[in-house]
Amino acid sequence: MHATTSLLCNTAKWLKKVTYLIIYTEYNKRCNMPLSVNIFRHYSDSISLSIVIMLLLDFFKKKKKDNGYSKTLPPELIRQIVLYLKNDKKSLHSCLLVSRVWCKETVDLLWRKPFHFLYTCNKINTSVFSRFKNSKSIINQRHCSKEKLQYQATNLLKTYLLIKHDKEFVKKGIIKEKGERITFDYFEFLCALDLHELYCAIKYWNQWNKTNSKFNKENPLTFKSVIEYFFMNTPKLETFSLDTKFILYKINNKNPCSFLTEVNKYDEDDRNLYQWDNYILNLLTNESKFLLETTQFFVNLNELVFTVNEMKSDILFSLSKICHNIQKLIITISSHIFVSKWKWKENYISYEAEQLTSLIRSQRNLVYFELFDTLEVGISKILNSLKESQYNSLKSLIFNNIYINCNSEILFYLQFLQNLQELKFNKCICYRIIMFNKIDIFDEEKNHEKGLWLPNLKYLQVDYIDENKVEFKELSFILSSILIRCSPLIDSI
Template structure:
């Protein structure tokens, strides 16, 4: 019976793995709860955003795990990491916390080492020595542990795969993230060790090397691939074709794909099991999309695009089988009259929608609300540089025609929405379920008096929203003047740092 209770408790604690406050409370219940909670809490200590003080505390815990051999070696190099730490931690650690790590974030480790360098004024020649001992600690100390996730920072050139024990520690990797210009020999070395990666994320800054191709092709069950371009470069065929051809070799297993360029092969036609497609173009140019006009992705559930022609989007949506639950479309098709009807005729299960609207397609938008009765979240982006958008009309349509399930709204505009318009919207919503609301006023001023005006307007906006929160018309709200605090369809959870959780 005791074993059964512990098994049930372990399942409950696993459900709390993202709720670190509750896990900390569980540690304090008793010895049994503590022993079962610590391994969960320490799977990914960098899961949440860490300030400098938190990083230093975490780094101190790591240092305390160094073996006597490592400590003596560092002392011989006249590197004293331990004096202040030992005075702060007079009792031995209760657990070998390093043993529980499953998500090895080199970016986080590197930032902690840089932070300790700044505090203790280590010479730059001493940092590689400290780094080597830390890496050896994680690899060698985890000979009985297999990491599930691995993340490299930019310009990472350390031959991590050559450390004794790396072959065992990285043999069961499920997720890997790095910059696309990472040293190719490191990626090739990892490809020789890790064959079970399901999720790959590559951050593109400048170029891509052949090591990425080998890493992709080495996997046995690749399900998710993201190429995230942080530049505004136009990627030509010589850049993208080798990558697309390597992905085609995993056509039967890939279900999630993000590419930040226009496909140059018929790769999407091969990915018959694709569930999620994300095509994000930074720049618009006259490019040929003809080979995608007859594309059929029958299992697609999530479609996210930016600056993809509306006729291509309409075709993709028409050739799904009604499984689409989430659509995010920006810019292209803003004045297209076919795209919105295509959505509501083919997406009866749609729950989340992000769309750019204009005065020309707002009537069809009302038809969408009447047809997509499962809609729960709506993100509207308005860029009215030429013709002023009619917010009054939009809000009247939302108040009148929103399905009962639609309670989450996010409005982004390059012009401020008047308080009178918002007030009318809130008043008309009073007999509905309380809404979750984000407003993103994407306008900026450069002169001091303009910045002051902006702050005053934002404060007036927030005061109005608070008033309707008290009336229980708004359940939760967030005013975000930068537009980057949340993912598209998040109304509660703050966006985590790209290299903390991946």
């Protein structure tokens, strides 16, 4: 048995080595330049062995049929390769240069999220959130210059502006009347747009403009004009975000460029990040009628990420009218809003939670829901909307830094989410008084497992802290114990 297993493993390794050897040969046959080593790094561990075997056998059969010569790899195999590299912009650029077939299979992946690629730093290995602890260490690890980033951002935006050749941009001298010929309509490939990344790109365009005489310095590029241009011309957007927590980078195990994370004010004044967020949200709110009419921009939207701290009630309401296919929703209903009275803060949060529930209820198939930073006053409304409208579809439920003092109520709503597969309480906050007074789930006389059964739950994380930001191990232990006993697929955390 051991010998057979060893033989199979060696065969699998050999097949995968042959696969990327063919890739390397194919590239060198077309281009006299080295292929990015990232193509081969970990490649043999990520591509499906069955797919490799099937495609390689087909490839060798064609070679034999053509007297041992084949002009190129089959598109199916090329697609598998570039799909593996979908988050590696350097290697994708290399693939573009191999041949026309490789270019065709690669270009859509490279232009799915170009602004995200613009600010992705593959060479920085520190945590995405390190900037909050030791910003100097991030600055010292920069591997790109600000001038290079400005140049790349300018070229990226210029490419988009030349696609449709909008008369307003020509009139202001931002682009020439007869511009360069663009090979593709890159709007057709655009699937992810983050407003923070777009704002920074516009900022870098204007900075580059100050030292580059080719552009009109008297008419800087404005965020309002660009976002309207993108709204009108993007037909296949899937992910729309204003992600100042950089959650999407964390999910993809990437690090945002430090130049992106440090943007917290305008060049022309001293407005800070709090006000900057308001500027973007107010602009979206003011354009809400325009948004409602521009349904093509949102018709394919399946992922919405709003992690800014400011009030989003109006924009959430507008989106609830036009977005009905969101599958992943990541949002902050912030407890950090500055108001003079605590009661006013609760009212603001309650109202925003109400608008969020409208958005949740309007979705046909919400699969993933992640919430940040809210007070308990909004939790019941949100969970009730999930219970009533998404009980069949919801598979992931994640709470981050949420104030929860009534955990028994959370357990009540969970019993209706039978298809839940992932449940996380990450740094959720609870007052220790519930333990001292033996209330909530510390009340041993109550049956907190009544009606609770989560047959599909596979991943569980329970991590509570108290009002002093100290680990609340007792609560984490009790809540996780209850959930484990009611989840047959989980033995431990």
